[in-house]
Amino acid sequence: MELIRAVYQATSPERNPETLAENIAREQSLELTRALIPEAIAERLLGRVLDVTPLAENRWALEIGYPVELASGQAGQLLHLLYGNVSFYPRIRLTGLKLPESLLARFPGPIGGLPDIRCWTGVPDRALLMTVLKPRGSAPSVLADLALAFARGGGDLIKDDQNLVEDELPAFRQRVGACAAAVEKAAEETGRRCLYLPHVAGSGSHLERQLDFVRDSGLGGVVLCTWVMGLETAAAAARERELMWLSHPAMAGAFTEPEATGIASAVLLGTLLRVAGADISIFPGRGGRIRSGHADDETATCRALAGPLGSLKATLPCTGGGKTLEQAVATARAQGPDCAILVGGDLIARHDRIQADVAATVAALQAC
Template structure:
């Protein structure tokens, strides 16, 4: 008989191998629990440990124990190394069930947060990753030297199909590249999916010809998995180049399935992160947005919302750091284009591009449609703000030089961000 003791999962002299998945946790040990005891329980519960002695011969066991190998009490950080063979290749649900599963509810810790991961090649190669990545900016759009501009018709639910298409036309004519459904617009009676997609993409083709710039539509296909596949096929049949998935609420297995089908259909995937804050908002517990972004890249999205570096309406987060990881080398896997969204308007574009650089999507909703001159004027103002920033001219100077739409936007909103 062999028993698995918690001490077996703690080795502060352990040197991780290049096949280990390394996870950084921030923990607060429960009352009466030492740092070493709490760290070993994290490694145990997330791999092959249990609280009782087992009647299993050692010769019958495969050694798949995780190891807590570093503890920094000053920062609350615990590092855990997981052998790659603990995981099923290409199964994100199984991986997360280990590293962000039962451990989130353990009594041994008052709180625990999965803050970061270092992914070994062996695991990365089990995933498809993005089909296009940053190439989407030139292969599907005409934004090789500037940010891609995106808008969601507002209000985001409740508009009729007629109103939706009319707003799309104005936005595209004003200089926006992409129309986007928001997270909770799918197939409702006031704006049915198939009618909206067919008419919006037909209008996109008209505006592409009129403006000489490619116009397209991020279509929200979020639903039960089989229905998402059917909707993706419909988008492709109508000539669309993109689909959107609410990746957290749909689930990672669904995202992986959609990614496989979208490769056959030639569709890029836009990831909305609705519900992410249920996991990442508390700094001391849950799963960080950095890890959610990593998982999204592995599962195969081409762009994802990562925040605004504090320049929008949402809580601040490490947007530059997340974006850098999404653009970093990952054993040759395609990168992901970050999307900045949430309370943006023309008056913050210069600061946004200073913080995040030009290879991003900029999504503005109210910051376009709330323009006193209407949607087309709001789109022109956003495009003018990008032009000014890329030319190194202040927004105020550019606005005063005959760019009336930008001037109106600055008069209305200045450089303040909403709350």
């Protein structure tokens, strides 16, 4: 039987680690005591303990195998299977995930991912530079001027800040239209394209009208706050319009940052987003204003997003959290060419030097 293999870290467990592992396997798969599960169902669907390994004093790795059928071929159900009820267990952290080929084949993965983003921007082999349009309250012309300067300087990717939200569609169209026109103007002047991703938010017809406007404007994708909207909702919203989507990590820190509970960044912001179809995943790495408290998260998350994973395209890893232009080059050296570095406030603070400083940074990225 093919199994989804999940690894949980148990810290100072309140019961015997082997017993705890059995309880997790049962709770997450069929949510019944063993005596109440018919044998035929247990044989087909019951989670099973694969390994219990001591890691350190009062810490164990518990490997659980879940029958593939339990994921139902859905990213949301996969997340529920891995960490639904067990999220209430004390000091249990999901740290590892291995998906069988048969399940990976059922997921769409990124519609464009890293290959199409490289094609769109015309950047074949270096780390990409991204900036963010903000703050909320700025006139559309101010945001458009920022986009124009960045794109003229040779920047690769522009995203709306997740706080850029309008409750009226005309205001959304005005802002996005102005920024899109600025990026197009830069493309006409420089001969190279910058990918602009507007933030869409809300629900129902309001969300749908924003998505339709982005698609009809010929833009390549959108920014979605995945963990606010819901994993399946975000994925379907973009996929139905054949738009690429950037997953913003707002709210995800509640999962990734606790020491003994939650879900490792490489799993939540890496593998799960990739199978759901995110084309870009932003996550806090090292050195910025917002950073991960787990030392290996940046490299592990990049690997989960861009390394081999069945036949799925690579998702572009984007490390952010308040990095500077100077840190962009160091990050590219550390993580290699298959990543993007998000620089926001540091770029905005440069005012009339934005274009020149972006051009110098892009040249340095090319050199390294």
